[in-house]
Amino acid sequence: MARVVGLLAHRWFSGAFRGPLQVIRCPAPQLHVSGPAMAASQEDFAKAMNQVKLLKEDPGNEVKLKLYALYKQATEGPCNAPKPGMLDFILKAKWDAWNALGNLPKETARQNYVDLVSSLSASSCSQVTPAADKKQAESDSLVVTSEDGITTIRLNRPAKKNALTTQMYRDIMRALEAASEDSSRITVLTGSGDYYCSGNDLTNFKDIPPDKVEERAQSSAVLLRDFVDRFIDFPKPLIAVVNGPAVGISVTLLGLFDVVYASDRATFHTPFSHLGQSPEGCSSYIFPKMMGPSKAAEMLIFGKKLTAREALAQGLVTAVFPDDTFQKEVWARLKAYAKLPPNAMRIAKRLMRHQEKEKLHAVNAEESRVLAERWVSDECITAIVAFLSKKAKL
């Protein structure tokens, strides 16, 4: 008796197969056939087929197509079925997915199927930070959770106003990478405590031996550039939940988010000139486009601090909520958004963003280069020394 792979029994697939592609009904795996060394065995393959049925979340049609194609390739080899007609959308999508695998060997397809299922099982089971993610984060300064289709990256250094340490930049990059591949549909960045984020941790510049200052400036610029690149390239809807004041890089990055929700307690402050530094996060390009050059100049040259309402008026913020209902209202909205079809959301984002991507990468490279110069300038060193010796605060 033929068995139906759990996911393929999903309504999207069911009843859609006719003619030569009807073989979504998979024959029982032949457990006695063993593959070449390093390839998944038939037993692993059979286990993976069972695991698919146990997934808690629908992985979306794109992944289901991948699973289908790999299954067909692993069991039947390259696609020899006649191409379905243009109007037979579902059959055509499946045929395309299978055909795209070309001459991929059966054993490799089997291995890829097993790997894909195991990555789906891992992400579908993670209601809170998976152990692997915990290991990636060196400290508790970043908490990553995944629930209701939303991956939340929470800055968690409230005693330091969520200032970003070097390790946190790295951890956020890893978290974004993981979120771009997990089964969540949208990704949120937010802060713990009364601040959203007070920007770069100025102690990142502490205790650098004089002969290493230049080298550290260069390596920090590389880290900054890589960090901002992840935001430029992030494929899913990215939402900032700005729970309180935001400073420096946490403000400039907002131009790379798709939606920014702010508490009415939030403020937006980019005191770069005060610190002898210069704008980053692509803000030198995005802010003038977004709010007009003179409003952008007030922020980025003169360090004018905006209230949440002012930031809303200038397009930096999408919506402002009273602080006492902020969390409730925002999360209700986000949970509803996270139910929307994930591929449609990604595609809409790509269409809106892809024409600017190259430009943004170039802007990011230039801003990072210039900042490396600023960090070794007298103006910047004086400002940082003043902060570290507790003589200055914003």
Ligand SMILES: CCCCC/C=C/CC(=O)SCCNC(=O)CCNC(=O)[C@H](O)C(C)(C)COP(=O)(O)OP(=O)(O)OC[C@H]1O[C@@H](n2cnc3c(N)ncnc32)[C@H](O)[C@@H]1OP(=O)(O)O
């Ligand atoms: C790879 C590198 C990439 C670099 C990218 C570059 C980015 C540029 C920027 O982000 S520029 C912005 C830098 N940020 C600041 O200049 C903010 C400095 N902080 C302050 O001015 C104030 O702390 C405050 C206005 C944010 C909050 O003031 P408040 O009085 O409410 O609170 P405290 O000052 O007592 O803060 C509590 C403790 O937190 C420490 N802290 C706060 N922000 C930072 C920070 N950015 N860097 C380091 N430490 C910070 C503060 O020192 C207090 O510590 P303490 O309790 O030990 O005294």
